[in-house]
Amino acid sequence: MTSTVTTLTITRPDDWHVHLRDGVQLKDTVRDISRYMGRAIIMPNLVPPATCTETALSYRDRILAAEPQGNFKPLMVLYLTDKTTPEEIKKAKATGHIVAAKLYPAGATTNSDSGVTDIENVYPALEAMEEVGMLLLVHGEVTDSSIDIFDREKVFIETKLSKIVDTFPNLKVVLEHITTQDAVEFVKGASDNVAATITAHHLLYNRNHMLAGGIRPHYYCLPILKRNTHQQALIEAATSGSKKFFLGTDSAPHAKDKKEAACGCAGAYTAHAALELYAEAFEEVDALDKLEGFASHFGPDFYNLPRNIDTITIKKSPWKVPESYPLGGTDVVPIKAGDMIDWMVTE
Numbered sequence: 576m577t578s579t580v581t582t583l584t585i586t587r588p589d590d591w592h593v594h595l596r597d598g599v600q601l602k603d604t605v606r607d608i609s610r611y612m613g614r615a616i617i618m619p620n621l622v623p624p625a626t627c628t629e630t631a632l633s634y635r636d637r638i639l640a641a642e643p644q645g646n647f648k649p650l651m652v653l654y655l656t657d658k659t660t661p662e663e664i665k666k667a668k669a670t671g672h673i674v675a676a677k678l679y680p681a682g683a684t685t686n687s688d689s690g691v692t693d694i695e696n697v698y699p700a701l702e703a704m705e706e707v708g709m710l711l712l713v714h715g716e717v718t719d720s721s722i723d724i725f726d727r728e729k730v731f732i733e734t735k736l737s738k739i740v741d742t743f744p745n746l747k748v749v750l751e752h753i754t755t756q757d758a759v760e761f762v763k764g765a766s767d768n769v770a771a772t773i774t775a776h777h778l779l780y781n782r783n784h785m786l787a788g789g790i791r792p793h794y795y796c797l798p799i800l801k802r803n804t805h806q807q808a809l810i811e812a813a814t815s816g817s818k819k820f821f822l823g824t825d826s827a828p829h830a831k832d833k834k835e836a837a838c839g840c841a842g843a844y845t846a847h848a849a850l851e852l853y854a855e856a857f858e859e860v861d862a863l864d865k866l867e868g869f870a871s872h873f874g875p876d877f878y879n880l881p882r883n884i885d886t887i888t889i890k891k892s893p894w895k896v897p898e899s900y901p902l903g904g905t906d907v908v909p910i911k912a913g914d915m916i917d918w919m920v921t922e
């Protein structure tokens with residue numbers, strides 16, 4: 576359905592899950608993320624990962640040195656390992672710049688090799704996080720090779736996440752980039768301390784877009800796109816007005832040749848048009864009136880941070896997405912490369 580709304584002014588949004596990478600790529604990723612996002616949760620899966628306070632803070636310095644536009648504020652995240660200590664958690668939290676720690680099950684996704692091998696290994700760290708009010712962000716997939724890739728999120732929720740949530744009821748947990756109806760139901764049924772981010776690409780696409788009529792590597796990301804019934808459940812959750820679901824693009828650039836390869840990397844680039852892509856998904860179900868809560872209110876509310884005070888305007892003004900964008904001397908192929916996007920942020 577197409578609505579008659581052609582312009583929408585909303586509180587400035589934030590991105591609660593993004594990958595900016597490092598080094599020469601930063602000038603390109605920082606330019607895109609700071610075009611209109613007020614803040615962003617910067618994922619720490621660098622090589623090597625940002626596992627301690629010093630590495631997270633020096634990463635923050637490099638992001639700021641890449642000259643973000645406007646008043647963009649990077650919110651940093653500690654990468655949990657089997658060895659993360661409660662002391663490190665407290666030290667990180669005390670800086671005021673590190674707001675969360677990320678649980679990557681070892682081997683689950685891009686640059687997760689140093690991640691957690693057994694969740695009980697991080698229980699002392701989780702206890703400290705619960706105590707000081709640091710959020711736990713979770714890549715929710717099991718890594719057992721005998722579990723089908725399309726079931727890994729559901730099995731993680733059943734066997735790991737429910738245990739974490741029961742053991743640490745006062746810990747705030749964000750189940751990142753959810754992809755299934757199972758995740759939607761788990762989050763809805765859990766306490767107010769449990770929320771989820773949803774990407775634009777999981778709202779716009781299902782596994783047919785990736786696999787039917789040819790294999791399209793730029794749609795390949797983790798957790799992998801699921802069947803359309805799951806896509807529908809995500810759309811319903813995002814547009815429901817529930818404060819438990821908010822914007823996290825999981826924009827994750829990889830150079831073109833690393834995606835278009837015999838063994839292509841996982842990750843989709845959406846930072847070139849983040850809010851514009853969400854607007855398309857919300858418009859599709861006539862729910863543009865729900866976009867502001869999802870993009871600009873529920874995230875800061877869950878993180879206990881103030882909402883942004885200024886606004887941006889998004890207009891119906893179709894434009895053609897370039898075939899690629901520069902990425903520190905290489906190129907990244909964005910979602911909707913060469914296609915039209917209906918919406919444009921005009922500030």
Ligand SMILES: NC(=O)N[C@@H](CC(=O)O)C(=O)O
Nearest residue numbers: 594684685796797827841842
């Ligand atoms: N989502 C992805 O497919 N890839 C992310 C890692 C992640 O968020 O799991 C990346 O860093 O490339």
Ligand SMILES: [Zn+2]
Nearest residue numbers: 684714751797
């Ligand atoms: Zn992830």
Ligand SMILES: [Zn+2]
Nearest residue numbers: 594618825827
């Ligand atoms: Zn991610």
